[in-house]
Amino acid sequence: MLRYTVRRLIQLLGVVLVLSLLVFAWLRALPGGPASALLGDRGTDESRAALNKQLGLDQPIFIQYFKFLGRALTGDFGNSTGVQPGDSVVDIFVQRFPATIELSVFAIILAVIVGIPLGYVAAKRRGTWFDNLSVGGSLIGVAVPVFFLAFVLKEVLASKLGLPSVGRQDAIGATRVTGFFVLDGILTQEWDAAWNALKHLFLPAIALATIPFAVVFRITRAAVLDVMDEDYVRTAEAKGLTAQVVRSRHVLRNAMLPVVTTIGLQIGALLAGAVLTEKVFAFSGVGEALALGFERRDYPVLQMLIMVAAVVYVVVNLLVDLSYALIDPRIRTR
Amino acid sequence: MALLEVRDLTVQFQRKGEPSFTAVDQVSFDVEPGQTVGLVGESGCGKSVTSLAIMGLLPKRGAKVSGTVDFEGTDLLRLSDKQLRDKRGRDLGMVFQDPLSSLNPVIPIGVQVTEVLERHRGLSRKTAMVEAAELLEKVGIPDPTRRLTEYPHQLSGGMRQRALIAIALACRPRLLIADEPTTALDVTIQAQILTLLKGLVKDLGTALVMITHDLGVVAGLCDEVNVLYGGRVVEKAQRHELFAQPRHPYTHGLLASIPRLDAPRGERLNPIRGSVADNIPWDNGCAFAPRCPNALDICRERTPVQEDLGGGRLLRCHNPVQPEVPQEVSA
Numbered sequence A: 001m002l003r004y005t006v007r008r009l010i011q012l013l014g015v016v017l018v019l020s021l022l023v024f025a026w027l028r029a030l031p032g033g034p035a036s037a038l039l040g041d042r043g044t045d046e047s048r049a050a051l052n053k054q055l056g057l058d059q060p061i062f063i064q065y066f067k068f069l070g071r072a073l074t075g076d077f078g079n080s081t082g083v084q085p086g087d088s089v090v091d092i093f094v095q096r097f098p099a100t101i102e103l104s105v106f107a108i109i110l111a112v113i114v115g116i117p118l119g120y121v122a123a124k125r126r127g128t129w130f131d132n133l134s135v136g137g138s139l140i141g142v143a144v145p146v147f148f149l150a151f152v153l154k155e156v157l158a159s160k161l162g163l164p165s166v167g168r169q170d171a172i173g174a175t176r177v178t179g180f181f182v183l184d185g186i187l188t189q190e191w192d193a194a195w196n197a198l199k200h201l202f203l204p205a206i207a208l209a210t211i212p213f214a215v216v217f218r219i220t221r222a223a224v225l226d227v228m229d230e231d232y233v234r235t236a237e238a239k240g241l242t243a244q245v246v247r248s249r250h251v252l253r254n255a256m257l258p259v260v261t262t263i264g265l266q267i268g269a270l271l272a273g274a275v276l277t278e279k280v281f282a283f284s285g286v287g288e289a290l291a292l293g294f295e296r297r298d299y300p301v302l303q304m305l306i307m308v309a310a311v312v313y314v315v316v317n318l319l320v321d322l323s324y325a326l327i328d329p330r331i332r333t334r
Numbered sequence B: 001m002a003l004l005e006v007r008d009l010t011v012q013f014q015r016k017g018e019p020s021f022t023a024v025d026q027v028s029f030d031v032e033p034g035q036t037v038g039l040v041g042e043s044g045c046g047k048s049v050t051s052l053a054i055m056g057l058l059p060k061r062g063a064k065v066s067g068t069v070d071f072e073g074t075d076l077l078r079l080s081d082k083q084l085r086d087k088r089g090r091d092l093g094m095v096f097q098d099p100l101s102s103l104n105p106v107i108p109i110g111v112q113v114t115e116v117l118e119r120h121r122g123l124s125r126k127t128a129m130v131e132a133a134e135l136l137e138k139v140g141i142p143d144p145t146r147r148l149t150e151y152p153h154q155l156s157g158g159m160r161q162r163a164l165i166a167i168a169l170a171c172r173p174r175l176l177i178a179d180e181p182t183t184a185l186d187v188t189i190q191a192q193i194l195t196l197l198k199g200l201v202k203d204l205g206t207a208l209v210m211i212t213h214d215l216g217v218v219a220g221l222c223d224e225v226n227v228l229y230g231g232r233v234v235e236k237a238q239r240h241e242l243f244a245q246p247r248h249p250y251t252h253g254l255l256a257s258i259p260r261l262d263a264p265r266g267e268r269l270n271p272i273r274g275s276v277a278d279n280i281p282w283d284n285g286c287a288f289a290p291r292c293p294n295a296l297d298i299c300r301e302r303t304p305v306q307e308d309l310g311g312g313r314l315l316r317c318h319n320p321v322q323p324e325v326p327q328e329v330s331a
Helices: A002-029 A034-042 A045-055 A061-073 A089-124 A129-143 A146-161 A181-187 A191-228 A231-238 A243-280 A286-295 A299-327 B047-055 B081-087 B109-121 B125-138 B144-148 B157-169 B187-204 B215-221 B239-244 B249-256
Strands: B004-013 B021-031 B036-040 B063-071 B092-095 B175-179 B207-212 B224-229 B232-238 B307-310 B313-315
Touching (some): A002 A061, A191 A243, B004 B047, B036 B047, B047 B207, B224 B249
Antiparallel strands (some): B224 B232
16 A cells, blocks of 8 residues: 555656646747736837846746756746746745635535435435436536636625625734634634635635536435445345444445545546636635736746646545545455 | 245336336245245246345335235234334344345445344444354354454355355344345355255254255255245145155246256256246236146136145146156056
């Protein structure tokens, strides 16, 4: 198990290295560049050339790359040119990442605590109106584009529910411990601040949660349907176990295998949804920074954030694979 | 009074947009305490559905069960789900056909044994574990303490079936239903499992309903045999009488189709012609008539009724096989 983990982490290093090269090349292949993005229409050829020289973009691309790589190894990913000009990219990341984590975790928790029970009940009542309704609903959940849903939630529901429609403001006077606003509020027992942060999370999290929810629901339903017909569930019934024990120990435990994979994949995919959701709600996380970074051709910000996204994705998948061994003993002994 | 009295047990499956399908048709039989009764027939004759109906394990939607299943005077078909759960595993045990798929793959064997002890005998996990080890030992699993921590995939097929038997007998039920418990095992293991079952039910005084298509199993185990065809009991007899003088052409065919070691070389096997149809009608004549070598015109017109031949022998046939005249008399 340990050897497996180490091997996967070494693979991850390779992935990051190759990806850094690709991202580096792709960004520079995009039309335009930081200079034209920053200077806009007012830019002259001379001013653009001067800015490019200042940013080091006049040098051959492989020299730029090795310089970037060298600095990255010391933990320096350069300074932002467009998102928060002049700020260190690492600082921007540290400042914004907690917001995205908070949003994603909240969204995935919503998706799981609604999706799994609903999937179980729908499977148990296969073919009833409840089942048909929730399957239809989940189809809509998958089909509605996130940005559209985010807009609807923001423009229509926010005012009706009295929830904030914009942003993740740092509440004035709130004490910061971890950078996770809800968590900070709880840790410092500043309940108002925690509640305020939670309210700001609510609508973006719903927008972000719809697709993972729909997918988790459908996979749970399918898995429970499969497992319910298994012989070992019949054995459990033949033992006269209570309905609760049959459900939790025999049906759900086995049905969770594909669901865990799905949750892992969805966490990886959340970042894509976060870009759209954060942009709509002006929620200052890394998703918003990515969107801004593309608009303003902020190479250093994009380079780091894309690579972090890749690392998160690979690490989450590794955790999913490792969690298999916890759930399924057949994998453990292999 | 019999331990189990099954009367006119009928199971119909209903699917949307399809005519209902009768899998078990007015089946009646008794099981005395400590007795071993066989339910014999080809695949699809309704023997497994009968056992699931007795245990209350048929799906609630889609299966219509009628008749009575009196167990120690209580009709199991009238019990609530909760009352039935109290009886299953405690008073009624069941062993299934495929030992690998019948054990939960992600839970240690130990938990799968102890959960039934915890449920019905209120034992703590710790005491239950001690007892589970004793149970595994009793069913012939070596090194039981280690096996308790292992998972089903780490056990051999024979071991798994032994573990399932241990689970079914953990609470010393008065009745054990074994649904083709040896079909998925290889032949040497089959014999071991049958010997084990035979010994255990004798020691514990448990009555056994043995469901099988294998007449060898019947010969070695059963006191009384019910032969099923098309969801109905076509012949019922004590084991010795059934083997000595099968009266129903179907029973006769089953016995005749067993390859014999003492048959002359090159002799062809004697299979029963045709195969079991999906939905066998008993409304117009005998369901076995299309495959029956003895079939008369009446067999295709009038449904045979069950006759009592005396001595606990029942037969449903218009033109039964005549008892063979003993050899020395004919000579």
